[in-house]
Amino acid sequence: MDVTQLNSLSALDAKHHLHGSTNPRTVIENGAMVVTGGSGIRIVDEDGKQYIEGLAGLWCAALGFDEERLVIAAEKQMREMPYYHSFLGRAPAPTIKLAEALSRITPAGINRFFFACSGSEAIDSAIKMVWYYNNAKGRPQKKKIISRLNSYHGVTVAGASLTRLKINQDGFDLPIDGFVQVPCPHYYRFGRDGETEYEFSMRLAEELEKTILEEGPETIAAFFAEPVQGAGGVIIPSQGYFDLIQPILKKYDILFVVDEVICGFCRTGNMFGADTYNLKPDIMTMAKGLSAGYQPISAVGISDEVFEGVLKLGDEKGAFGHGFTFGGHPVSAAVALETLNIYQERDMVGHVQAVSQTFQRRLHALADHALVGETRGVGLLGAVEMVADKSSKEKFDPALNMGTQVFEETKKNGLLFRAAGDTLLLCPPLIVMDSDVNEIFDILENALNTVANRI
Ligand SMILES: Cc1ncc(COP(=O)(O)O)c(C=O)c1O
Incomplete structure (x- = not known):
């Protein structure tokens, strides 16, 4: 086929595309849903059917799908300077401005920014900086990285070694050596009978310290954490968790890397998840x-202390030998700068704080539903965990595909979200209004009722 004649593709032709996070066979058998457009919080498929994007695409389309100012920013930059890199002491102007803008909104002490193209690349870059820093400090043994069960930090070789979800490790010979797992601060699932939420957090802090001592503190370089574990199930940290573990990291001179890829930029009702949970990062990924x-x-934002290490070893080696052809791409940087302007001009933090009242109220109202074990959320993040038995918290037989059943029902009625097993994940565009939130939860509640009537 001539590639100039591709406009008339039908869904079934999508079989040439190997989709990520998808069972490839389903695409061969059913084709893909072809998304052709969007406006506001909705996307449109090739048949013209509209859906509310209840996960903002992949937790990212904060301003919806037709923000004209971002289109203009991209076009303007394309005309002025469509490509340049950030190697060899050169860089495009918007990239330099973006670093300056980020230094004004990130937590105190995070003042230098390295740019890449994806969350996974940021995570890999952060890991390399942790190693580089410890080499600069003359601590070649201090290299192991800790992350938590159910965390998601991307899918590159190192990122997926940190990600503690079976689907991202099994079959890929991951994790590689040097990555250590500690428990997940999800009280509903992992709290013990008779244990208060705070006692649970204390136990996890003790287990973290025990792991550090067993591995040898001189071998542990960093602890990576999402403020709220997103893809692992929108897991809100248990009460006191971060307050208890941060001093332990300090005590053993372990860098705290806060993965803000989902929580950053107003999502939790503050500019960063670090602000919501009072975190003091040494490194931040966004x-x-x-x-x-x-x-x-x-x-990747780094503290002055980490930057000192990068400066020192850079001097010794002759350069900081890391960077991507497209890292800090001028068009991306111009769009990011305009995005930050919009967040500020429209007081997006204030908007999220206001609209999340309705969002969290409607979310938590579902806790009474017969199929629901736990609802949890913060800001415009939410999860509904379905269970077979509310009192024992017993899960449904995975063969029932309860999460998928609910998803298929909401899809029929114009709402997309993500089902992680039987946990329903919500993360709508930040621009949702109260009426949108009510529509989302009306559709979801009806779908839960329909599925409940089937069993
Ligand atoms: C917390 C977190 N870190 C890292 C990543 C990886 O980002 P990307 O998919 O852009 O590589 C994700 C993606 O969902 C994420 O949620």
Whole structure:
């Protein structure tokens, strides 16, 4: 076929595309859903059917799907300077401005920014910086990285070694050596009978310290954490968890890397998840909401102390030998700068704080539903965990595909979200209004009722 004649593709032709996070056989058998457009919080498929994007695409389309100012920013930059890199001491102007803008909104002490194209690249870059820093400090043994069960930090070789979800490790010979797992701060699932939520957090802090001592503190370089574990099930940290573990990291001189790829940029009701949970990061990774998903861009923010190490070893080696051809791409950087302007001008933090009242109220109202074990959320993030038995918290037989059944029902009625097993994940565009939130939960509640009537 002539590639100039591709406009008339039908869904079934999508079989040439190997989709990520999809069972490839389903695409061969059913074709793909072809998404052709969008406006506001909705997307449109090739048949013209509209859906509310209840996960903002992949947790990123913060400003919806037709923000004209971002289109203009991209076009303007394309005309002025469509490509340049950030190697060899050169860089395009918007990339330099973006680093300056980020230094004004990130937590105190995070003042230098390295740019990449995806969350996974930011995570890999952060891991390399952790190693580089410890080499600069003359601590070649201090290299192991800790992450938590159910965390998601991307899918590159190192990122997927940190990600603690079976689907991202099994079959890929991951994790590689040097990655250590500790428990997940999900009280509903892992709290013990008679244990209060705070006692549970204390137990996890003790287990973290025990792991550090067993591995040898001189071998542990960093602890990576999402403020709220997103893809692993929108897991809200248990009460006191971060307050208890941060001193332990300090005590053993372990860098705290806060993965803000989902939580960053107003999502939890503050500019960063770090602000919501009072975190003091040494390194921060950001992506997704940084450009509202309109261009691929990610950033790693580092503390002055980590930067000192990078400076020192850079001197010794002759250069900081890391960087990507497209890292800090000028079009992406221009779009990200405009995105940050919009967040500020429209007081997106204030908007999320206001609309999340309705969002969280409607979310938690579902806790009484017969199929629901737990609802949890913060800001415009939410999860509904379905269970077979509310009192024992017993899960449904996976063969029933309860999450998928609910998803198919809401899809029929114009709402997309993500089902992680039987946990329903919500993360709508930040621009949702109260009426949109009510529509989302009306559709979801009806779908839960329909599925409940089947069993
Ligand atoms: C917390 C977190 N970190 C890292 C990533 C990886 O980002 P990307 O898919 O852009 O590589 C994701 C993606 O969902 C994420 O949620």
